[in-house]
Amino acid sequence: MDFLGCKPVHSPMVVSSKLLHDDSPLLSDATMFRRIIGKLFYLTITRPDITYAVQQLSQFVGAPTEVHLKAVHRVLRYIKKSPGQGILFSPNPIFQLKGFSDSDWATCPKTRKSVTGYCVFLGDSLVSWKSKKQQTVSRSSSEAEYRALATTSCEIQWLLFLLGDLGIVPSSSSVLFSDSQSALAIAKNPVFHERTKHIGIDCHFVRERIQNGTLKVLYVSSSNQLADFFTKPHAPAVFNMFKSKLGIHSMYDLACGGILKQHVN
Known part of the structure; x- marks a missing residue:
């Protein structure tokens, strides 16, 4: 499976999406689906923005369908848009x-x-x-x-x-x-x-x-x-607002911002 040339999307799930157990034909071979879900679970350690989507998709590893595979593909397309996404830890000394x-x-x-x-x-x-x-x-x-x-x-x-x-x-x-x-x-x-x-x-x-x-x-x-942010899918504008408030940023954007700031000074 090659998603290097896929079109990126702005959110990991469609707002109106409701995944069901029998919404389409079963996959003839579920191995690839299960491998991707396992890797996405590992990625949620540093990517809170895909946590809800992975939680929803993981319920279908026993009998995934074609619709579930398309939903997984959307998560991969979202990750492609922001491969350097991560959590920014603040130097705030307040321990509360x-x-x-x-x-x-x-x-x-x-x-x-x-x-x-x-x-x-x-x-x-x-x-x-x-x-x-x-x-x-x-x-x-x-x-x-x-x-x-x-x-x-x-x-x-x-x-x-x-x-x-x-x-x-x-x-x-x-x-x-x-x-x-x-x-x-x-x-x-x-x-x-x-x-x-x-x-x-x-x-x-x-x-x-x-x-x-x-x-x-x-x-x-x-x-x-x-x-x-962790209970339902959101439209891209609301999704990005939540990401910003949670301290989820692109490491590439932060690096470029630091370089530009040093250049201005």
Whole structure:
């Protein structure tokens, strides 16, 4: 497979795309599809911009179809457009963890399971991110948002343990942002109700971190919810806006910018 001469695209997925298990004929040989997905998984370590697309495509490695292969080809065409894309780590000396948590409720057309997306910053630098389908079906968007909140809280707690092992003490309490007022209300309410009984473990975990001062949960508007980048495909303009806010840049552009700056000085 040779994509050196392919036409680049501005985003890894089409906004209206909904991948299904039986949307087209099965591939006669799925070996190539599986190899590409494995390599793309490795690439997500430094390329958060393809995380959601790879998460979606990886669900079909058992029985990929022709449509799934075309979707993989689009990801490769996107990578060709920006081969030097990567994360820019800021020299900001402030050691505070800031997390963004979001979910796309009942997004899977077959199982109606939701997708959790989160990203965590150390100071101004992106250090952790994930896009993953939730293990159980959520009966409301509030439940899906709260499950995402609990998952992100676990990640922040693990990062705090890691920083502690490295001898780094955070400058202040970690902050977790969500655009769901109902999920935040559940997190801050010390009384359990019938409607939250089935997510009681998640409630206990998040509230314990809030009560001991490890974590603060705050509201953020949907337009500034960076974790939305990991829950659904976006149009190129919105996609590029999210990339910029997450600190994802082209290394070639940064290098040229530095050269030009030195030249001007």
